[in-house]
Amino acid sequence: MTKVSVIVPAYNAMTYLSKTIDSVLEQTFTDFEVIIVYDGSSDDIEKWVDTITDNRVRLIHQINQGASIARNNGIAHAKGDYIAFLDSDDLWEPTKLEKQVNCLDNNPDTGLVYSWISSIDANGNYRGKIYASHTEGSVWEKLIENNIVRSCSAAIVRRECFEKLGVFDTSLKFAEDWEMWIRIASSYSFAVIKEPLVYYRHHSNNKSKNYIKKVDNFRIIIEKSFQSVPFELLHLRNKSYSRINIVFAWKCIQSQYPDSNQAENFRQQALKHNPLMTFSKENVRLTIAIFLMRCFGSNGYIKFVNQLNQTRKLVGNFTR
Secondary structure (H helix, E strand, O other), rough: OEEEOOOOOOOOOHHHHHHHHHHHOOOOOEEEEEEEEEEEOOOOOOHHHOOOOOEEEEEEEEOOOOHHHHOOOOOEEEEOOOEEEEEOOOOEEHHHHHHHHHHHOOOEEEEEEEEEEEOOOOOOOOOEEOOOOOOEEEOOOHOOOOOOOOOHHEEEHHHHHHHOOOOOOOOOOOOHHHHHHHHHHHOOOOEEEEEEEEEEOOOOOOOHOOOOOOHHHHHHHHHHHHOOOHHOOOOOOHHHHHHHHHHHHHHHHHHOOOHHHHHHHHHHHHHHHOHHHHOOOHHHHHHHHHHHHHHHHHHHHHHHHHHHHHHHHHHHHHHH
8 A cells, every 4th residue: 555645636737747746756755656637738748757767656637627626536546545735836845745744644633734835936946935834733713714734735634534524626616725624624633844845836827816716716615614613613704704805905916917906995805804803914014015006006016025025035045
């Protein structure tokens, strides 16, 4: 029996896929298989896979149906006790699997282990930002408010979680991973490796840039998640809606076509759902960002942010 199955959905992915798979094959932990799910794309993934001599890598096919069905297809073909996910444009640190597998082996009540994430650009350069969360143990209340895992590439999941709770909800077109983690958190503990073991690549084709289409999906996920919770937890629903509106406000600021007015609308909705958000650092930062964009325009704001990111990058490179 293989210990870990690594599932990599691949749709027109050859720009980054080779380096992504290399980051798996260079893992210090070696008892794994790699399942590349060829999602009906038009590139030369099949020919490229044929050149791979490592027999731990295999390719399965499906007509183009999206990442959720591809991950479910991969789970159905997986032989591993643990299931890890890796997006076709992300990278892993060499010790990622070793550290997460050790955590699962030593904590039988833990269903999911995630890690911190470093942000890189299209060329693989560090962008000066690390996504870090210290939340572990019983995480449902935190997770329903904010996706602490952030990326599928950061998660490794005990196989029995899918056998007990089902697989990814294919009716969802966005944030289906968040909904899956919420279900797992209802029955299992989470653990976190408190160091960046994943490199999340930002580029023009990231699915996460399709922001506005996510609104209905998030509402569906929130309502679905609160259908059967105890009465004393229902107050968290407003916190969840507040956080989602804050997220969308930032997306309006950071999108290809920034819209400060729409960002302000989302911000106001967030405060209506949770007035205490008024005093949060996140709301203060968001308010300043909207103010700067209105004063200096989107180009001026982008120049300011780019300069800030350059400073972060220099500090980050100095301290790493």
